[in-house]
Amino acid sequence: MANPDYSAKNLTVLEGLEAVRKRPGMYIGSNDSRGLMHCLWEIIDNSVDEALGGYGDTIDITLNADGSVQVVDHGRGVPVDIEPKSGLSGVELVFTKLHAGGKFGGSSYGSSGGLHGVGASVVNALSARLDVEVDRAGATWGISFRRGVPGIFAGDGVDAPFTPTAPGEGLTKLKRVAKAKTGTRVRYWSDPQSFLPDAEFETAALLARARQTAFLVPGLALNIHDLRGAEPAVHSFKFEGGLSEFVDYLANDAPVTNTWRFQGSHDFTETVPVLDEQSGRLEQAEVQRTCEVDIALRWGTGYDTKVQSFVNIIATPKGGTHVAGFEAALLKVLRKQIEVNARKLKAGSDRPEKDDVLAGLTAVVTVRLPEPQFEGQTKEVLGTSAVRSIVSRTVTNALNAQLDSTAKIDKQQNTMLLEKVVGEMKSRIAARTQRDTQRRKNALENSSLPAKLVDCRSNDVANSELFIVEGDSALGTAKLARDSEYQALLPIRGKILNVQRASLADMLANAECANIIQVVGGGSGRSFDLEQVRYGKVVLMTDADVDGAHIRTLLLTLFFRYMRPMIEEGRVYAAVSPLHRVVVINNGAKKNETIYTYSEAELTALLKKLKRANKRYKEPIQRYKGLGEMDAKQLEETTMDRGARLLRRITVTDAEAAERVFSLLMGTDVAPRKEFIVAGSAAIDADSIDA
CATH class of the missing domain: 3.30.230.10 (Ribosomal Protein S5; domain 2)
Structure with missing residues (x-):
């Protein structure tokens, strides 16, 4: 319950970097991996701003095994002289005071990514240790901080003993260097008190951002050294084309x-x-x-x-x-x-x-x-x-x-x-007309689903399943093998349209694609509504051969292109049908045992196991080329029975990577697909081509 005695003594004023540590989300968005990466961007962007101004053409980013990260540039170096109003060196001012920097007046930077003067100081406030070295004016200058407080560490590492220094006394001259040598090195350890335990630097995000920056600043080289794994990794990006x-x-x-x-x-x-320098007031x-x-x-x-x-x-x-x-x-x-x-x-x-x-x-x-x-x-x-x-x-x-x-x-x-x-x-106009027509039909309760659909009796969406089967022969067997209470069947004839190459109008005009979209019930494209989908699962049930794999890929292309939320929600599956049926002969009155295998390697291992156990099996071993070769009982126990079947869920963990794969496999550009096939041909042998 709130305190009823609310007065001025209950008010709290957070000074300086204390506000950042108390409410980090206001400055970096969140305290998870995303916020951790945002801190790194702030330091990198300061170096990029120097490169944008024409100072330095290389930035090195190192992810160290001890959890620290270092950013090195060859820009002008953070100023080390004393700022007269505060009495602090330029380095200490930039890293300890909010809204302090060289990007406000416009005289130091024509354009820059750092704009609010809080980037470096926020990173400093959220770091258990931060070390800065600046090459400038013929010397290397250094200063260290602990959670935003300047001081001296008695040793290396984040846990070294720390002694605070008075304001303005933290910056020291470390050594002399050539006057022409300039640049800044920042190394910091993020504070575990400020970030979640599972927050970590994401290599993929860092590489994507570095590649992006290299495109945006032609001629700038960004080198990323990842020393966290057993094998150090180096990634370099530099582009001249912009x-x-x-x-x-x-x-x-x-x-x-x-x-x-x-x-x-x-x-x-x-x-x-x-800011008016004479009056000290802000004026428009x-x-x-x-x-x-x-x-x-x-x-x-x-x-x-x-x-x-x-x-x-x-x-x-x-x-x-x-x-x-x-x-x-x-x-x-x-x-x-x-x-x-x-x-x-x-x-x-x-x-x-x-x-x-x-x-x-x-x-x-x-x-x-x-x-x-x-x-x-x-x-x-x-x-x-x-x-x-x-x-x-x-x-x-x-x-x-x-x-x-x-x-x-x-x-x-x-x-x-x-x-x-x-x-x-x-x-767009054709699709809208079709949707309007369909809605009018629904409103008049005159909508009719495709005649080929063998629907289930249940109206429970979560419990129902739609099997898209290849051909009428598989449909006939599947009718006998299914549980008609919750399993529906929709046959397709041959290979459907490749929607990766076709327009929206062509897709809607294709009978097979239109039937699938109508039966699923959620619409298509930008207007797809997951709540209107009629089935909890959609299972693609195709033959275990090359043609079956191609049909499955065509169907997945349709779902990815026009019904993507179904895949993103994990509601699309591929049925895994067996390749072999092995009947093990048991002695005496004991019933023979039937074992299904799903690959050549699995079959070889099973036969070796039976040989060691001195067990016999019927020959020849049945090899399935298609679902139509199974009888209803076999199809039920291998592919449709929930208690025994094997389904492969189709997921999209990286939509951009999936987009590239679909474009490679199903797009109009032939040359990359040929290279992909040639590169992968070494992994294929003649016996597995029809598998």
């Missing part, structure tokens, strides 16, 4: 257009609070800013959209004014172009919407400007309003110039782009 190379890396479908580059720079006026003043826009984009034959946005090389995953201006300009320009060419494109009077324009688009949108306004320290959304119109103007001018180009290759690509957008528009 955003164009970044887009080519992100895109995984065949191109409709080349990778286009749109660049521009515009000035704007912003009213911001400025108009400041002239420059916003630089750099965008790379291309359209591909696929239907997914990948737009990554950045402000001063800091990712803005939730977009902001720069992304809004980019999308608005694309829609406006392409609408105008389609309207002008409506007769040629057979577009009619319909107008494309944003999703039509963005389908198949891969783009990287970056802007650089001093002191951008973000929503929160995590910098996920850009809020500077003037950026929207600047980006929109840049894209409008550049895209109009591209679409008006008279070069032969440009005219071909421009036509293909407009045809793709119009095709998306028509597919």
Whole structure:
């Protein structure tokens, strides 16, 4: 119960870094692995800001076995002289005072990722130990901190005895170096009091961020040394192609257009609070800013959209004014172009919407400007309003110039782009019409499921199962083997449409795909509703041969492309049917034993085991090529009986990796698929080709 005696004595004021330690989530988002990684980004971004300014072209990041991490750059080095107002050295000021740094006035950095002056000090506050070494002015300077307090450690490691020093006395000169040598080295141990026990540095996330930064800062080398495992690992990233190379890396479908580059720079006026040095007060003043826009984009034959946005090389995953201006300009320009060419494109009077324009688009949108306004320290959304119109103007001018180009290759690509957008528009309208028709049928209770569906009696979604079976022969056997109370059957004829290559309209026009989507009941694409799905499990039951594997892959492509929540929720399974049936002969009146094996290796091991036990078995051993070869009893006990069957759940742990695999196996680009097949051919022998 709250204290009824609430007065001024109950109020608490958190001073300096104490506020960070008390409420770390306000500054780094959370105290789990995500927050731990955010601290590392803050230190790395300070080094990247130096490289952006033209100081230093290499950054080394080391994950040490003792739990510490070190970031080394060759920038100008954090200032070591005394800041007159505080009496502290520049290093101590940056690492102990919130909202202190060289990125406020605009004189030290034209654009930077660190904007609020809290990054280094927040990391320091949440570190059990932090060591800084600076090469500057012909010497190496050093200072150490424990949970934000400067002092001296009597030894190496996080647990070494620590003695605090008075403010302004922590920085010491360690040795002399060449005057031309400059840079900063930061090594820190995260404080276990501030982070969850299972928080750890995620190698995959670090590599992805380093690769991304190398794309955004051409010529910058980032080297990651992971010393935590038995074998040290080194990863290096350096790209000269910049955003164009970044887009080519992100895109995984065949191109409709080349990778286009749109660049521009515009000035704007912003009213911001400025500190008056004479009065010491903040006063509103108009400041002239420059916003630089750099965008790379291309359209591909696929239907997914990948737009990554950045402000001063800091990712803005939730977009902001720069992304809004980019999308608005694309829609406006392409609408105008389609309207002008409506007769040629057979577009009619319909107008494309944003999703039509963005389908198949891969783009990287970056802007650089001093002191951008973000929503929160995590910098996920850009809020500077003037950026929207600047980006929109840049894209409008550049895209109009591209679409008006008279070069032969440009005219071909421009036509293909407009045809793709119009095709998306028509597919969206067709899909909406079909949904509306279906809803009207449902409202009139006239909806009829496909005649081929053998439904179950139960209406309990969680307990029901839909088996998609290959062919009518398997359907006949499965009818006798199933439990009709909760198991439904839907046969498909041969290989369904490869939806990785087909448009939405083609997919909806395909009878097999349309039947599957109708029977599952949740719709398709962006409008898919998991709560409307009619079955708790969908089981893909195909033959144990190459054709069966291909059909299963085609079905998974359909689910991944248009009913992905089913896979993400773990509700799609592949039935694992046996390859062999071994009947072990028992002596006397004892009944013979039937054993099923699921691979050649398992069969070989079983036969060796029987031979050692002096047991006989019937020959020849039955080898199943398809489900139709089984009788109902065999199919029931191997594939459909819940107590004995084996199912393989299909999951997506990494959607981006899964996207690349589906594009590789089922996409239109043949060369990478050929390389994949050739590379994997050594693992296949002639006897297992039909397995």
